[in-house]
Amino acid sequence: MIIEAKWCGFDYGQCIMEPGGLRNPLLYGDIYKILGKPELIPDKIKKYRVLKEKYGSYGSIKEGHRDEIYSYVLDDDPAAIELFAAKEQELLDMGEGMEDALKFLQEQCIELQVVSEMKKTLGPVGTDIVSRFLKNRGLTKYFKELVTPQGKISLIDDSVDPKYKGHTKKTGTLYDVLAEELLERGIKPSEAVMIGDKPATDINPAHERGFKTIKYTGFIDLGESKADVEISHFSELTQIIKFKKD
Numbered sequence: 001m002i003i004e005a006k007w008c009g010f011d012y013g014q015c016i017m018e019p020g021g022l023r024n025p026l027l028y029g030d031i032y033k034i035l036g037k038p039e040l041i042p043d044k045i046k047k048y049r050v051l052k053e054k055y056g057s058y059g060s061i062k063e064g065h066r067d068e069i070y071s072y073v074l075d076d077d078p079a080a081i082e083l084f085a086a087k088e089q090e091l092l093d094m095g096e097g098m099e100d101a102l103k104f105l106q107e108q109c110i111e112l113q114v115v116s117e118m119k120k121t122l123g124p125v126g127t128d129i130v131s132r133f134l135k136n137r138g139l140t141k142y143f144k145e146l147v148t149p150q151g152k153i154s155l156i157d158d159s160v161d162p163k164y165k166g167h168t169k170k171t172g173t174l175y176d177v178l179a180e181e182l183l184e185r186g187i188k189p190s191e192a193v194m195i196g197d198k199p200a201t202d203i204n205p206a207h208e209r210g211f212k213t214i215k216y217t218g219f220i221d222l223g224e225s226k227a228d229v230e231i232s233h234f235s236e237l238t239q240i241i242k243f244k245k246d
């Protein structure tokens with residue numbers, strides 16, 4: 001199947017980025033060794049496990065309850081939070097073949113955006129985990145903007161367009177705003193393709209609004225969806241997506 005598109009949106013968690021390394025509770029051991037408080041390590045690992053049991057997976061802690069890692073596990077200690085953020089950046093993985101795929105899409109003149117369900121930002125805009133990851137990995141060559149329920153964040157100057165504020169992927173209204181904005185630039189939803197791992201946020205609500213959708217299963221397979229195509233490696237995108245000529 002070939003999808004002809006002018007715009008391509010990528011989900012962040014478990015798509016562009018994989019938090020595999022962070023599943024390891026020993027991360028907290030490293031942090032408290034550096035802080036010179038190794039006696040706290042067993043308690044921190046225990047608290048982290050409590051959070052994981054409460055929310056089911058690291059992915060869901062990360063996507064919606066990150067502030068609880070800071071408050072509950074790290075006691076809002078600024079030094080521990082800073083170390084956690086630095087370690088986290090080191091341990092995050094990028095999807096295999098992602099950069100080559102982005103390069104290919106950009107060469108085709110397809111617009112690229114990150115569309116993330118990030119509901120809370122901690123600290124000033126531009127220092128959120130998604131922006132930091134994209135900047136640290138040099139992905140701002142491809143992505144200039146990050147669409148989130150916090151607003152549309154510019155990765156160039158950290159400014160925020162509040163248009164998307166309060167709209168989420170799950171309710172689908174974020175895709176309504178996106179579709180409207182794309183139309184203003186002459187791009188129909190059917191000429192836009194959304195790529196992500198989660199049927200309930202990345203695929204089904206976008207599909208219902210006429211977007212093309214691709215489910216990525218390279219990190220995790222979350223089951224059935226309305227996706228037009230499924231891929232397990234980003235190199236497949238170079239075979240599937242072509243620039244839509246008018």
Ligand SMILES: [Mg+2]
Nearest residue numbers: 011013014197
């Ligand atoms: Mg995701």
